[in-house]
Amino acid sequence: MITLEKVCFAYEHEVALRYINLHIDRGDSVVIQGPNGCGKSTLIKLLNGIIFPSEGHYFYKGHEITEKTLKDRQFAKWFHQQMGYVFQNADTQLFCGSVEEEIAFGPVQMGLSEAEVRERTEDCLKLFGIEKLRERPPYHLSGGEKRKVSLACILSLNPEVLILDEPLAGLDEKTQDMLLEFLQNFHKAGKTLITITHNRQLAETIGNRFAVMNEDHELTIK
Numbered sequence: 001m002i003t004l005e006k007v008c009f010a011y012e013h014e015v016a017l018r019y020i021n022l023h024i025d026r027g028d029s030v031v032i033q034g035p036n037g038c039g040k041s042t043l044i045k046l047l048n049g050i051i052f053p054s055e056g057h058y059f060y061k062g063h064e065i066t067e068k069t070l071k072d073r074q075f076a077k078w079f080h081q082q083m084g085y086v087f088q089n090a091d092t093q094l095f096c097g098s099v100e101e102e103i104a105f106g107p108v109q110m111g112l113s114e115a116e117v118r119e120r121t122e123d124c125l126k127l128f129g130i131e132k133l134r135e136r137p138p139y140h141l142s143g144g145e146k147r148k149v150s151l152a153c154i155l156s157l158n159p160e161v162l163i164l165d166e167p168l169a170g171l172d173e174k175t176q177d178m179l180l181e182f183l184q185n186f187h188k189a190g191k192t193l194i195t196i197t198h199n200r201q202l203a204e205t206i207g208n209r210f211a212v213m214n215e216d217h218e219l220t221i222k
């Protein structure tokens with residue numbers, strides 16, 4: 001489903017990905033590990049179509065993902081709906097006046113009917129136990145609450161692939177357990193997960209394939 005062929009990426013003067021080859025099948029749960037600065041966050045930005053290979057190719061379901069192919073509005077809409085990306089910092093993702101509006105935003109953009117939007121919003125509020133927060137402005141929530149809201153927003157889009165960067169960081173134990181259970185169910189439902197984590201328990205619980213990046217920005221699959 002996802003194929004990277006000899007993908008390289010460099011920021012202005014800084015190489016961040018070096019000849020990455022990676023194949024991910026539908027239903028895989030890939031855990032990516034590696035030291036600080038090795039390129040993990042860069043790799044998932046690339047998978048999510050925020051940045052593009054400077055060399056090599058990225059294919060998603062047979063379509064090459066480039067700056068040019070994502071200029072096609074319809075294709076870009078489809079692609080971004082397939083890929084749910086949970087940012088490391090939830091603040092950059094939340095901008096609506098209330099939690100409810102925030103969760104409904106994606107489904108509205110997708111053009112779903114009012115009834116469907118309402119149903120998805122309610123399902124996601126329930127899933128994360130945040131019904132009580134529905135009227136609150138996301139901006140004033142605690143860090144963990146914001147994390148739950150941003151996850152709920154992503155899941156309201158019903159993505160095919162969920163990409164997570166250190167998903168447990170800053171969450172209390174109860175929320176961590178809830179998220180672990182959710183991710184296991186997501187994987188069991190046949191969806192694809194890509195997770196960056198230093199947390200061994202999380203890696204062992206949800207991963208079925210393990211990729212390691214090194215300080216030379218190379219990736220190997222174990």
Ligand SMILES: Nc1ncnc2c1ncn2[C@@H]1O[C@H](COP(=O)(O)OP(=O)(O)O)[C@@H](O)[C@H]1O
Pocket residue numbers: 011012014015016034035036037038039040041042043
């Ligand atoms: N926006 C940026 N501009 C320039 N260099 C960057 C930028 N983002 C990351 N880098 C550099 O690219 C390398 C990989 O970063 P990153 O992918 O964030 O690593 P990781 O997530 O594995 O800690 C690091 O050397 C980092 O300093």
Ligand SMILES: [Mg+2]
Pocket residue numbers: 040041042
């Ligand atoms: Mg990172």
